[in-house]
Amino acid sequence: MDKDWWKENAEGVPHLVTDLPGPKSQAMHARTTKYMHGLSGQVQLFPVCFDEGYGVTLTDVDGNKYLDFSSGIYVTSLGHCHPKISEAISYWAKRLMNAHDFTTPVKEKLMEKMAEVLPGKLNAIQLYSDGTAAVEAGLRAARAITGKHEFISCFRDFHGKTMGAVSCAQMVRGDVLSYGPTRAPGFYMVPRPNPYRPTFAKPDGTIDTDRYIEFYEEFIREATVGNIAAFVLEPVQGWGGSIFPPDDFFPKLRAFCDKNGILLMDDEVLAGMGRTGDWLTMSHWNVVPDIVTFGKSFGNGFPVTAMVVKEEYADALDKISASSSYGGNPMACAAALASIEVIEEENLLENSTRVGEYFVKRMNEMKENHPIIGDVKGKGMLLGLELVKDRVTKEPFEEAGKLVYQKAFRKGLAWIPAGHILRMSPPIIMDEKYAEIGLQIIEESITEVEKEFGY
Ligand SMILES: Cc1ncc(COP(=O)(O)O)c(C=O)c1O
Numbered sequence: 001m002d003k004d005w006w007k008e009n010a011e012g013v014p015h016l017v018t019d020l021p022g023p024k025s026q027a028m029h030a031r032t033t034k035y036m037h038g039l040s041g042q043v044q045l046f047p048v049c050f051d052e053g054y055g056v057t058l059t060d061v062d063g064n065k066y067l068d069f070s071s072g073i074y075v076t077s078l079g080h081c082h083p084k085i086s087e088a089i090s091y092w093a094k095r096l097m098n099a100h101d102f103t104t105p106v107k108e109k110l111m112e113k114m115a116e117v118l119p120g121k122l123n124a125i126q127l128y129s130d131g132t133a134a135v136e137a138g139l140r141a142a143r144a145i146t147g148k149h150e151f152i153s154c155f156r157d158f159h160g161k162t163m164g165a166v167s168c169a170q171m172v173r174g175d176v177l178s179y180g181p182t183r184a185p186g187f188y189m190v191p192r193p194n195p196y197r198p199t200f201a202k203p204d205g206t207i208d209t210d211r212y213i214e215f216y217e218e219f220i221r222e223a224t225v226g227n228i229a230a231f232v233l234e235p236v237q238g239w240g241g242s243i244f245p246p247d248d249f250f251p252k253l254r255a256f257c258d259k260n261g262i263l264l265m266d267d268e269v270l271a272g273m274g275r276t277g278d279w280l281t282m283s284h285w286n287v288v289p290d291i292v293t294f295g296k297s298f299g300n301g302f303p304v305t306a307m308v309v310k311e312e313y314a315d316a317l318d319k320i321s322a323s324s325s326y327g328g329n330p331m332a333c334a335a336a337l338a339s340i341e342v343i344e345e346e347n348l349l350e351n352s353t354r355v356g357e358y359f360v361k362r363m364n365e366m367k368e369n370h371p372i373i374g375d376v377k378g379k380g381m382l383l384g385l386e387l388v389k390d391r392v393t394k395e396p397f398e399e400a401g402k403l404v405y406q407k408a409f410r411k412g413l414a415w416i417p418a419g420h421i422l423r424m425s426p427p428i429i430m431d432e433k434y435a436e437i438g439l440q441i442i443e444e445s446i447t448e449v450e451k452e453f454g455y
Pocket of ligand 1: 130131132133135158159160161234238239267268269270271295296
């Protein structure tokens, strides 16, 4: 496959033919929301109706063409409708759609490919059909491996919306899950290091990773019965705003887990499979987790996810059945296998790293000219710009975040808001030319918002 397959379609993007959202989008959205409720903030802030996606572009029902800085929602990382992946899915859509958890030829190939690309003998695998189900399986695996029942997770991480996954995350006020006794017993949360906003800092103001680890020791001693199965966390906070830990965190957390007989469970549903420039984001810090979950980019849009444990724990997986109605069906395996092959064939780990560096360099230049940019975040193509009212107080600038999101969308950039942190997850096939086009739209929007707020 020619790695430039998406470029002809992208020429001239964004290309707008109506004001946004256009009249057809608005009418279709109004008819849909007569029945469909509870949409994300992203959709509520910009109610557009998409009709097509190809490579790095999206087209709405009015014929407006947008540059994609979202990949769906961190999902279509290899571009919309990658021809190889669409072809692989449609082959099995016409041949065998479901065979429960029986072996199929494409499943055999996927298992071998995953074992080949994942580091550290992470090769005992189960397949599911959404990220949350993979996380739940990871929690079950941790209990099956250790015979212990408690879990530690981190403030502001996200793991999904079922009871186990939500018990590892923040209870959102007003969310139905926050009514009544919500967090399942035995689930505890602790802060994780955010270098821009440290809970524990050294006298010079820089983050004190050792103090976090000491706090975890103390917390386990004082607040739990000391029966911790796993420490569960995202390698990078995705929904939390593209927050990267300091470089010494994961090596120190790994040592802490080993010392205390706790498994390290790494939820890579959002960050894994190429987005940050590696198969496994924790590899950036040379750390191998005991349990890992993949989703989103794993099938590039087809609902397929995985829960993987180290070979030495493989036997424990027999205690937790991998049977699921849709998990690992032939179309799903074909999508995941083709996605991994595309990453290899098109050198997309290298592309994500190189273009990600370009993003970070350009965003740091933008920071010099824009007082409301407090911090720049990024590794590979998992990126963020943190907006603050004042660089000294670091007060989050929520209103500016929403406005910049809407203005940039109106200029033809499809992307993801998260309050005051502008998150970006462009398809990792993108090159510097389109990165620059999108960044200029964002910079223009920031300039307009700064003017409106009197900066
Ligand atoms: C880190 C992480 N884990 C789990 C999930 C849940 O995945 P899904 O929405 O596919 O159930 C998400 C979704 O955003 C996520 O970001």
